[in-house]
Amino acid sequence: MTASSTRRTTAAQSRIAAVGAIAVAGALLLTGCGDQTKDKDNGGSATKESSTAPLADKLPQAIRDKGVVKVGSDIAYAPVEFKDEAGKTVGIDPDLADALGKQLGVKFEFENGTFDTLLTGLRSKRYDLAMSAMTDTKDRQDGVDSETGKKVGEGVDFIDYFTAGVSIYTKQGDDQGIKTWEDLCGKKLVVQRNTVSHDLAKAQAKECPSGKKLSIEAFDNDQQAQTRLRSGGADAGSSDFPVAAYAAKTSGGGKDFEVVGEQVEAAPYGIAVAKSNTELRDALQAALEAIIKNGEYDKIIAKWGVEAGAVKEAAVNGGK
Template sequence: MTARTTRRSAAVSRSLGIGAVAVAGALLLTACGDQTENAGGDGGKTKASDAPLFDKLPKKIQDAGVIKVGSDIAYPPVEFKDGGKTVGIDPDIAAAMGKQLGVEFQFNNGVFDGLITSLRSKRNDIVMSAMSDTKDRQEGVDSGTGKKVGEGVDFVDYFTAGVSIYTEKGNPKKIEDWNDLCGKKMVVQRGTVSHDLAKAQSKECEKDDKGKITVEAFDNDVEAQTRLRGGGAVAGSSDFPVAAYAVKTSGGGKDFELVGEQVEAGPYGIAVSKDNTELRDAIKAALEAIIENGEYDKILKKWGVEDGAVTEVKINGGS
């Protein structure tokens, strides 16, 4: 991340309301089945091969009938467990794409900052986990050190979101923006854009002699929220849909509140190994197909996140 002024210039005010995101809570009561079930049903390879985009898939995926998805399934409403089933924005989009491709998207839970590694080790074929498409990830660069740590990945961009700050209900420390976190403690999920922003802001705070930010990073966002709820920090940060969902649902809406504006608005991407361009292009085609047939818009409306919709599917559109 860059200097504070760059971050402020990226700030956006979005019209996506917290109440709209909260519709997800009610939907949990009527959520249908595990979205990772085979979209092709029990028809086997013959039925799968009738899917409109089946022929675009690599032969290995066609034969397996499965695309293995690395995901940190603890990030409501994007992906999370409900009664043992994987539900959320990402699983719904994946299931819709599965109908176009004739294969199952099988979500495999993992720690967020190890998901790209799971592509290199071939444990997963793609990563779909509210992962921001950034140049560093495209190029395999550690955003904290600036050092090359891998070959990087390609992204198929499918959603847009910014980063938000949330505090204890009532905002007792009067946090209004990132500058107000100087000299204080905050919680984030490890390896996320929020984590990068917190570390970058802490350096700015030290330059201004305001005291660094003590950043406590957790394996998942739910753990970070628990820490904040228990009084272990003054604020947390996560992607806007996730922060808004937590504000509306945690403690029946009595635990947290959103403060300030979103910053760093940018695309979520489906990550694919750079040497797997055939799969990348098949995913892109499937996403374009569900945008065209209206399924994509229906899914975003279901979860109350229509303002995050993309109209053009880009590869490596992040900066």
């Protein structure tokens, strides 16, 4: 993969792949809410539940009948969505989908796909929605290729559920006074090659005064950059905020790194839904609002240590 995992604004931008060992417990279906019946859409071989979930009646009837929402996702981006050591799909997105499913009385089934094909899969109706740390942008809303400026499809609507930007992290207890990008002048920074972090570092290097050069070492992936910093080969690292926060929480049992300063280049992640599927869009927005209000959303965000990216409301098409 190429370019930035932070914004994920073009197919040329990268996803940071990592593997964690945190399993998500609990089923996605509400149980004990009604009698089980055969799902005729699946040839009578699967079961569904007649649910009394609070927002079930907001879903399109076809999805209610199947009891399943098909989710397109590039499952290689810890801690947002990734495979654990047992091969289970875990992360922020699956946990949020679990909570949304309880409100809507359906199961969210994640299907792995390359990031740059997710919207195509959505347009072809392979997926009901795409949930994959996808940045809500005007180009995607309008179906415009951000590189060429040409119309490539119908466009999508987004239900915004998280905010992510670029963060700086250091060895724990050794931040060397680094809080901002300007503080990196005279330091050595490690990044993943061809990411927004790399671009920001190169731009900052041009602004540093004479005698305080910012040295940049770029790697193929974020894990290599973390290893370099951990071994003392650099003063700081930079990556996508959720990835930096996850590394700070998990690496060395939470003793290796700390995130310093504020995020920059922050933008919303959105659940993408076809423009024509307004009923599903509105149901998802209502479900997200419900879990924000009942506190389940905050619990999930806190579980993954990314509270700084939490949203307070379920906006639609809030990206620019």
